[in-house]
Amino acid sequence: QSALTQPASVSGSPGQSIAISCTGTSSDVGGDNHVSWYQQHPGKAPKLIIYDVSNRPSGVSSRFSGSKFGNTASLTISGLQAEDEADYHCSSFTTSSPLYVVFGGGTKLTVL
Amino acid sequence: EVQLVQSGGGLVQPGGSLRLSCAASGFTVSDTFMSWVRQAPGKGLEWVSVIYNSGSTHYADSVKGRFTISRDNSKNTLYLQMNSLRTEDTAVFFCARDFSYGAVDYWGQGTLVTVSS
Numbered sequence A: 001q002s003a004l005t006q007p008a009s010v011s012g013s014p015g016q017s018i019a020i021s022c023t024g025t026s027s028d029v030g031g032d033n034h035v036s037w038y039q040q041h042p043g044k045a046p047k048l049i050i051y052d053v054s055n056r057p058s059g060v061s062s063r064f065s066g067s068k069f070g071n072t073a074s075l076t077i078s079g080l081q082a083e084d085e086a087d088y089h090c091s092s093f094t095t096s097s098p099l100y101v102v103f104g105g106g107t108k109l110t111v112l
Numbered sequence B: 001e002v003q004l005v006q007s008g009g010g011l012v013q014p015g016g017s018l019r020l021s022c023a024a025s026g027f028t029v030s031d032t033f034m035s036w037v038r039q040a041p042g043k044g045l046e047w048v049s050v051i052y053n054s055g056s057t058h059y060a061d062s063v064k065g066r067f068t069i070s071r072d073n074s075k076n077t078l079y080l081q082m083n084s085l086r087t088e089d090t091a092v093f094f095c096a097r098d099f100s101y102g103a104v105d106y107w108g109q110g111t112l113v114t115v116s117s
Helices: none
Strands: A009-012 A018-023 A035-040 A047-050 A064-069 A072-077 A086-093 A101-103 A107-111 B003-007 B010-012 B018-025 B033-039 B045-051 B057-059 B067-072 B077-082 B091-098 B104-107 B111-115
Touching (some): A047 A064, B003 B091, B018 B091, B057 B067
Antiparallel strands (some): B033 B045, B045 B057
16 A cells, blocks of 8 residues: 555546645655656656656646645646546655655546 | 666566666766665556665665665666565566655666566
């Protein structure tokens, strides 16, 4: 069982917006701003799309945005495109064991 | 250009050992945090271990005492020594350049470790 809780799946139609939640505790998401989000296509390595809650690395589309409220972080994807269909993973630094990073279980995004 | 090229992995029996290597280019491994992250078949990501630029290390509880992360600065290479392997260690292992407590900007290509009799 993963330390952070994500929905197993979400779906949306092209052009729509969707949000994926990532719920932790005050020891991780709620207590630290080192929250990251990754996009992973089948058979590929993950790709960083959000770090430090809401920062986008250079080259990542502005359609991806991140936020946090309390113990829950969220990834929002606006203007859904077919190529957004992938698995999305959140991570957070944690002040409890293992004193580094924990991941969510991942969310499968389906673009209808 | 930053690259991480992994080697090692394969099939090993329970209780056996393997060493994974991750050769870096385009940056210096000792200047940054380097992590190992794994992904069991059909599952999510799991952080395994980190070595800070200072040389300090941390491990996930699931591998503590069995896995050892290290680096060879002269070869600019990261390693993961895995001992006492269990069937539940079966996964694709990725090496990763971690620039800020879990923010990984570069990943290796991944290598499959299968623990089975």
